[in-house]
Amino acid sequence: MVTLGALKRPTRRKRGIRPTRGYRAFQVVNAIILTGVVVVTLYPFLNIVARSLSDQASIISGEVNLLPKGFNLTSYEHVMSDPMFWRNYRNTVYYTFVATCVALILTTTYAYVLSKKHLKGRTFLVAVAVFTMFFNGGLIPNYVLVTSLGLKNSVWAIALPNAISVFNLLVMKAFFESLPVELEEAGAVDGLSTYGILLRIVLPLSKAIVATMVLFYAVSFWNSWFAAFLYMDKQELFPVTVYLRNLIAGSTGAEFAGAIAETDEAQVGATIKAVTIVLTTLPILTVYPFIQRYFVSGIMLGAVKG
Amino acid sequence: MFVQSRRRAAAVAAGALALTLGLAACGDDSDPSEEVSANRAGAMEDYKVGDQFKATEQVSFSMLYNNHPNYPLKNDWLFWQELTKRTNVKLEPSAVPLSDYEQKRSVLISAGDAPLIIPKTYPNQEDAFVSSGAILPVSDYIDLMPNYKDKVAKWNLGPEINTLRQADGKYYLLPGLHEKPWQEYSLVVRTDILQELGLQEPKTWDEVYTMLKAMKAKYPAIYPFTDRYSQPKPTGNLWNILGASFGAPGGWGFQHAIWDAAAGKYVYTAASPQWKAWVEFLNKLVSEKLLDPESFTQTDDQARSKLATSKSFVITGNAQGLVNDYRPDLAKNPAAKLKKIPLPIGPAGEVNPQSRMENGVMISSKAKDNKNFVAMMQFIDWLFYSDAGQEFARWGVEGTTFVKGASGKLELAPDVNVIGLRPNAPKHLQKDFGFYNGIFAYGGKPELVQSFFSPEEQEYQAIVGARQPAPWVVPPPAPFNDEEREQATLWETTLRDYVDQQTLRFILGQRPLGEWDAYVNELKTKNMDKYMELQQKAYDRYKKEHG
Structure with missing residues (x-):
């Protein structure tokens, strides 16, 4: 077991430098910000898709967000x-x-x-x-x-x-x-x-x-x-x-x-x-x-x- | 090589232009209908009111076609076949999307590439093309059009037609003619709320105020009145209908100069006491929180959303807005009842502020040199102005698209639908047959115009149609000449912007109404007086030259 562990360690090292705490924090912040960007850019488009599938009354009264309401394919x-x-x-x-x-x-x-x-x-x-x-x-x-x-x-x-x-x-x-x-x-x-x-x-x-x-x-x-x-x-x-x-x-x-x-x-x-x-x-x-x-x-x- | 041939083409075009202008100038002395005596191929010798026009030989005319997406152009429509059968005329439509019809029309005319017949042109839109000589002065040729002359005389439309005249005393548009003015925009009100509050339908703008007051008392958290049509200018519709009721229409109906019949002269509309009166009225509504201040800037959808969620009970609109927008918007609230009330009456009295002229037809000046010119004018006369032609364009063919009822009243054939009158019928009057097409069917007698109106709209028209035409709707002609129009347009742009901006500030209370005189003085610094002088000059000159 010891040999196995000894063997494993170097392979792990080869994969790269162990990320520092600062780098990890950066990655988390980065992920959050980028997810935010994705939401902001994707939301209008999803909203348009949802609107295209909803009925008039629901759209006008502002009830349609991400999911269609009053599903409708007429258009x-x-x-x-x-x-x-x-x-x-x-x-x-x-x-x-x-x-x-x-x-x-x-x-x-x-x-x-x-x-x-x-x-x-x-x-x-x-x-x-x-x-x-x-x-x-x-x-x-x-x-x-x-x-x-x-x-x-x-x-x-x-x-x-x-x-x-x-x-x-x-x-x-x-x-x-x-x-x-x-x-x-x-x-x-x-x-x-x-x-x-x-x-x-x-x-x-x-x-x-x-x-x-x-x-x-x-x-x-x-x-x-x-x-x-x-x-x-x-x-x-x-x-x-x-x-x-x-x-x-x-x-x-x-x-x-x-x-x-x-x-x-x-x-x-x-x-x-x-x-x-x-x-x-x-x-x-x-x-x-x-x-x-x-x-x-x-x-x-x-x-x-x- | 190429450059050279382009240059030659330009020279030819310029020459042709000069020639046409020259001819038009000569036209005053000689009888224009004699000029065209050579171009009578296919024309009927003796064509008069009541005759069925039929060209003596098969002829065809090019035509600009405003393609409506609800009934896109089809070449196999019964309309085209029957038209050719009855008149021996084949129309060659050049399809332009309705979305940008005006732009294409303008390019085609300016490039000298326009078809002979140019329909769907609203009064004053022809002004831009007059000086180029590309458009025929149709007033010279109305002797070829007996039905048109008959309708103008019978319905006493002379004064209206005169407003179309240019500085040369001629007019360049064959307008659509209505026997009765057709006014369609008004207030749409939640009648279930009226019932709840025990109120009557308001008949005057003062009663509208009382009604809004009562609504506000019961529902203090909301603005009872919100409005739409604010793009690009604030509440184009409200300023028009309210202004008209006070005698000084703004918004969509705004004209810089308005005819003051009592004084016998033109005055500047937005500086008149009538204008001030309706601005005061709106200011009162806003300051008492009866009218939503966002009305003047919000989009149509925002306004509709407020009505749909009962954050508001009153909005403006026409029958279409009522049936297509507001009622479906409120579908989730079955208790809600909406009605378009007859246009409320203001200080201007029981008047109908609508003109009796509609969009109509321009003719390319190239047509005059066409050997079928006379036949073309007779054809246009029959299709657009004869009783038979108007009925044909609207109702179609007896036995196929319509039947005559017992009392002689026309009815749709059982298997034909239009605007939802027979929802289960397999065929459609517009889509499958090509009748009731906005290009050919407009104007005429009220019973024809209102053929397919819903009963509630017919009721509305019965009330508003009975009112007297407003005196300023038919002003005496005061046409600018070319240089004057150029100058006037420059002044108009700055004046209009300033008027709209300051009117809105007065209404919203950002500027106290006590500064009205200062506002009028500011208009003067923006050339209001010079503009009115120009208008007066044009009026005097026209009166002197053309009586």
Whole structure:
């Protein structure tokens, strides 16, 4: 037994330094604070989910907190039984996918070019991009432009005008500038072309920033409604954001004053906002865990020696 | 290359604009209906009141369509088929979500991309588009519209129509026309509490005060009256209906200048003694803790929550608010009874403060050069202004969506539902057939307007509809020209903010009412006098030029 105990002790030591009392206290405090943060951030969302499943009287009298009261699925039925909802949802997925791909390719290539200090006219190219951050043509000229280019009623009206976000471009440029130039030089010595360097050396080392950009772009295209509203003339082409926005407006506004909505429409009016939030936020939320694993720092440690 | 072609397009657009303006200017001398004699393709030779309009050849017109989510646009609606059958006209709707209809309309018109027919436009919304020349001065072409002219004459709507006129003496909107004004917002009261306290329904605002007093005496812990509609401006509805009863509407109904019929001139509404009187009244309610001071800032849901939990017994609203919001909110309290009482009467007397004009139709100026222009105006006249067209848009097709009862009264067909009148019927008048659509069905005779109203709302309308129209509702025209409007808008913004802010301070008692004169002087430093001079100038000029 003694030998066993003697054997055990060193293995235990190998696991790490025994935490001091101060560290333990820190861990407890830390856990409490972080749990608090979780509650504060999660509560509104759970409350929305609960509201989306409750009936009008309970919501208005403020009885709904974390659990639904007067369980009611009318709004979900109302929204999800409409074929147009699904059609528009498919549009949203399609628009988000296409627009994110386009945006990612254009932003990456532009940012990579701008990160090269030896590029002639680099300041001018940066200025061109930054200029659009502060000035734009305005709503109507934009509309005329997109219309006369024949982009109306197509995915390109959404993807192209918003393809490069200058903020994302600058973030990416800064990231590329921070990559050690020696790596690219080594690639060039070994016979890689410019595109080979970008595709085989720079991009594989930039997964973190690419993942960030995917997230930024995908979320913004997913949530966007204005471009689609402006450039689409048919309800079959709208993304789900426009559909739900219209549903909210219709159920809260008074079109035929003096006319009375059907009972289910009244109930829809009470919960539609919550239902909308649940239906549009959940899918994009599920993207986060998949992308999060790329957010790793320190991947470059030890790449350059000397 | 691209830049060049854009430039050329801009030049063409500018030229077209100049041309239209030029034409419009010439229009004064020549008869505009003669100008369009070339564009009579498909039009009926002799179209008059009582005729069924039918284009002599199949024609189609583009149209902006305000898509309501409760009955989303379907291309196979009986409405479209029957319309084409009866009139030989095919409408090509361009669907815009109701949520942002106004914005899209504005972009399309400004970009020169608007469809020919632009419905769902409320009076004065057309002002923004007049100077661009993109909208047709419809007043030049009403000779093509016999039913419209007939209704205006028969219902004596001339003075109302005149309020639409611009500085050039023309108007650019074909408004929806009501025979009787349709006033719908009032106080909603818990009648079970009235019964409990042995009170009568209040008929005047003084009786409202007495009622609130009695409620407060019995339930001292609560504010008996709380209100909603406070976004973005404080109690837009209460200031409107109360102000109207005193002769100076605020909130939703606020106009900077109001016509003082007795003095024969325009006065600044928010500096008038009438305005002061209702501010005093509200101040009394707040200081005696009868009206919830949070009313002016809270959200609608907060106000509804107070009513739902009996922390309050009185709120404002219309029939929709009553049936869709308040009653379901109070579903857990079966003893609670709610009623929308007839609009209480104030010092302005038994008046109906509602205008008889509704949202209507703008026509793109491009339409005039369309070879089917005359047919289009005749078509619009039939669909929106003839008795047959109005009945068709609202009730649909006899035998399919409605039947005539023994007394000739129209009734829904047994298998058709609308607004819950036949909850078990399999088909829906709006969703499945496309009738009673907010774009096509509005206005008309009271019995038509009130077709689908509940009995309690019809009762309300019978009382309030019998009141005389308020004198300031139909002021003499005093339209600004372009420069004046630009200047006026600048002044209006600062004036309005200041009026709302100070009115609220007076009501909440943060500023004593004794400082009223100081307040009026402050308005003067914010260009109130100059604004009224401008208004007077516009009034005098219009009177001189157009009688």
